[in-house]
Amino acid sequence: xxxxxxxxxxxxxxxxxxxxxxxxxxxxxxxxxxxxxxxxxxxxxxxxxxxxxxxxxxxxxxxxxxxxxxxxxxxxxxxxxx
Amino acid sequence: xxxxxxxxxxxxxxxxxxxxxxxxxxxxxxxxxxxxxxxxxxxxxxxxxxxxxxxxxxxxxxxxxxxxxxxxxxxxxxxxxxxxxxxxxxxxxxxxxxxxxxxxxxxxxxxxxxxxxxxxxxxxxxxxxxxxxxxxxxxxxxxxxxxxxxxxxxxxxxxxxxxxxxxxxxxxxxxxxxxxxxxxxxx
Numbered sequence: 001x002x003x004x005x006x007x008x009x010x011x012x013x014x015x016x017x018x019x020x021x022x023x024x025x026x027x028x029x030x031x032x033x034x035x036x037x038x039x040x041x042x043x044x045x046x047x048x049x050x051x052x053x054x055x056x057x058x059x060x061x062x063x064x065x066x067x068x069x070x071x072x073x074x075x076x077x078x079x080x081x082x
Numbered sequence: 083x084x085x086x087x088x089x090x091x092x093x094x095x096x097x098x099x100x101x102x103x104x105x106x107x108x109x110x111x112x113x114x115x116x117x118x119x120x121x122x123x124x125x126x127x128x129x130x131x132x133x134x135x136x137x138x139x140x141x142x143x144x145x146x147x148x149x150x151x152x153x154x155x156x157x158x159x160x161x162x163x164x165x166x167x168x169x170x171x172x173x174x175x176x177x178x179x180x181x182x183x184x185x186x187x188x189x190x191x192x193x194x195x196x197x198x199x200x201x202x203x204x205x206x207x208x209x210x211x212x213x214x215x216x217x218x219x220x221x222x223x224x225x226x227x228x229x230x231x232x233x234x235x236x237x238x239x240x241x242x243x244x245x246x247x248x249x250x251x252x253x254x255x256x257x258x259x260x261x262x263x264x265x266x267x268x269x
Contacts, residue, residue, distance in 0.1 A: 008260075009256075012252075012255075012256040012259065015259065016237060016252060016255065018252075040263075043263045043266075043267045044259055044260075044263050046266070047259060047262045047263045047266050047267075048231060048259070050208075050212050050266060050269075051212065051216065051227065051231040051232065051262065052231050052232070053209065053212070054209050054212050054213050054216075054232065055209060056111070056115065057111070057114065057115045057118055057119075058111050058114070058115075059110040059111050059113075059114035059115075059128075059131065060114075060124075060128055063106075063110045063114060063128070063131070063132070064103060064106045064107045064110055066132055067106045067110075067132050067135045067136065068099075068102070068103055068106065070132060070136050071099060071102070071136060071139050071140075072139075072140065
């Protein structure tokens with residue numbers, strides 16, 4: 001298996017849940033024998049874990065009120081107009 | 083929740099502005115966070131996130147209720163952040179190397195953003211480093227990495243939000259992951 005193209009491509013397909021059974025078997029077999037690809041695969045998975053670990057951020061207080069204050073003036077309700 | 087939002091949107095479409103308050107309250111953290119991650123700056127994030135909700139309100143009649151509201155809202159917010167990024171540096175590209183600076187690019191010349199108080203102190207340094215690396219990705223990769231891994235959208239949903247083919251989303255997420263892997267592998 002060509003590491004640079006084929007194996008790395010399969011790793012990404014794996015990460016997107018797009019691998020067929022046959023491709024998965026091929027990738028596993030390759031990873032068992034190729035240390036560089038093992039490392040590459042590990043780094044990719046670790047990268048994703050790290051991205052996901054950056055934590056949640058909350059909006060500033062009064063965010064909703066500030067948005068409401070910026071909205072154009074309310075039109076008369078349809079129900080009153082009828 | 084999706085049902086509650088649908089009902090609120092119906093009321094907004096009938097002219098009930100107050101109903102929009104619940105919609106904003108429900109999505110404020112998500113949209114603010116998305117803008118912050120795209121822009122890497124709290125002031126711009128607040129500004130653009132507010133603008134996204136105002137645009138959503140003003141254009142509410144163009145929202146098709148058969149589609150997911152969140153997808154539509156994220157599309158508005160994403161487009162606004164990308165516009166803002168484009169307007170920010172009209173004269174040069176951030177990732178262009180500076181002549182004679184020995185491989186330093188414009189990123190290294192910019193001040194890093196101050197860390198957020200909400201972040202925990204223990205891993206603050208690593209988290210802000212990772213965040214910084216994400217914010218250095220070209221916007222087309224950054225958007226997809228953020229939507230996929232920080233906001234948990236599927237690739238199909240991302241293709242809907244950005245209105246680009248699924249194949250393009252896949253190519254970009256591959257490149258984005260590889261770019262980040264290279265930046266983070268030595269940490």
